[in-house]
Amino acid sequence: MTLATVPRYKPDRISEFGDHAVVIGGSVAGLLAARVLTDGFERVTIIERDPLPEDPTARRGVPQGRHVHVLETAGRQTFEDLFPGYGEELLSAGGLIIDLMSDFYHYERGDFLANGEKRLTMYNATRPLIEHLLRQRVMTIDGLELRAETQFVDYLTDESEIGIAGVTVRDGGGETDISAELVVDASGRTSTTPS
Numbered sequence: 548m549t550l551a552t553v554p555r556y557k558p559d560r561i562s563e564f565g566d567h568a569v570v571i572g573g574s575v576a577g578l579l580a581a582r583v584l585t586d587g588f589e590r591v592t593i594i595e596r597d598p599l600p601e602d603p604t605a606r607r608g609v610p611q612g613r614h615v616h617v618l619e620t621a622g623r624q625t626f627e628d629l630f631p632g633y634g635e636e637l638l639s640a641g642g643l644i645i646d647l648m649s650d651f652y653h654y655e656r657g658d659f660l661a662n663g664e665k666r667l668t669m670y671n672a673t674r675p676l677i678e679h680l681l682r683q684r685v686m687t688i689d690g691l692e693l694r695a696e697t698q699f700v701d702y703l704t705d706e707s708e709i710g711i712a713g714v715t716v717r718d719g720g721g722e723t724d725i726s727a728e729l730v731v732d733a734s735g736r737t738s739t740t741p742s
Contacts (some may be wrong), residue, residue, distance in 0.1 A: 556628040558586040565728035569594060569714055571699045574609060575674075577733035578681045582629045584731070585688050592692045592725060593685075594716055599695040603640075603679035610736060616677055617645070618670040630684045634670055637680060642672035694718065699739075702730065 564587040570577045573595030584591045597606050605612040618626065618637075626633045638644065645651060648663030685691060696718060703713040703724055713726035732740045 556583075556625065561586040564588055566590060567592070567725075567727045568729040568731065569725055569727040570731045570733055571714065571738075572733035572735060573597075573599065573682070573693055573695065574733065574735065575678050575681060576735070577731075578678070578685050579625075579629065580731045580733050581691060581693075582685055582688070584729070585691055588690075588729070590690045590692070591688075592694060592727075594697050594699050594714065594725075595693065595695050596698045597695065599682065599693070600675075600679075603673065603675040605673075605675050609674065609678075612674050614674060615671060616674045618672075618677070620667075620669070623670050626681075630681070633680065633684070637670055637672055637677065640672075640676055640680060642670055642676060644668050645671050699734065 561583075566588065567590045568581075568584045568588040570581045570584065570591065570593045573593045577593055577595070581591050581593050600606065618634075623634055645668070647667040647669050648665060653660040682693070686693060694716070698717045700715040700717050700722060702711050703715060703726065704710065705712045711727075711730050713724060714730055715722055715724050717723075732738050734740075
């Protein structure tokens with residue numbers, strides 16, 4: 548599967564699915580999932596256990612959050628499809644464009660790989676900056692709510708006790724049930740869904 552064989556994202560190809568979807572996890576995967584779900588649901592709620600900083604600073608709960616990250620071509624184009632102008636916004640906020648073939652040195656098996664002849668550009672920035680700009684863009688979408696410092700507790704099941712009907716969450720005000728037609732777990736390595 549490559550960009551040449553996969554059609555680009557088009558929001559008008561998604562039909563209306565329902566009233567409400569919930570995304571557990573407000574990191575990059577959760578923000579991107581929530582953005583796509585806004586094309587098919589009236590309301591989308593993101594549940595994030597961590598406090599969310601006002602500035603692009605590393606969060607304790609994000610693995611490799613202090614590492615520099617790159618957006619390869621497919622990732623960058625997907626970000627652009629979902630958030631037009633994202634690449635330029637990232638560069639304006641301090642991100643860089645690097646040439647993988649000449650600005651990057653790869654050492655393997657006792658020697659460096661040779662530079663390539665063809666330019667292969669990649670966008671490069673800190674993980675907090677990439678996520679911060681995504682979060683800012685997501686928060687401008689009508690019908691989307693991001694609930695920070697809210698802990699996922701459990702799934703709500705339907706009458707058959709097989710289907711998922713929402714989630715139970717805990718915040719400063721206690722536990723609350725949130726009904727939803729679809730729940731996406733984007734909580735990453737701390738996910739309790741498998742158990």
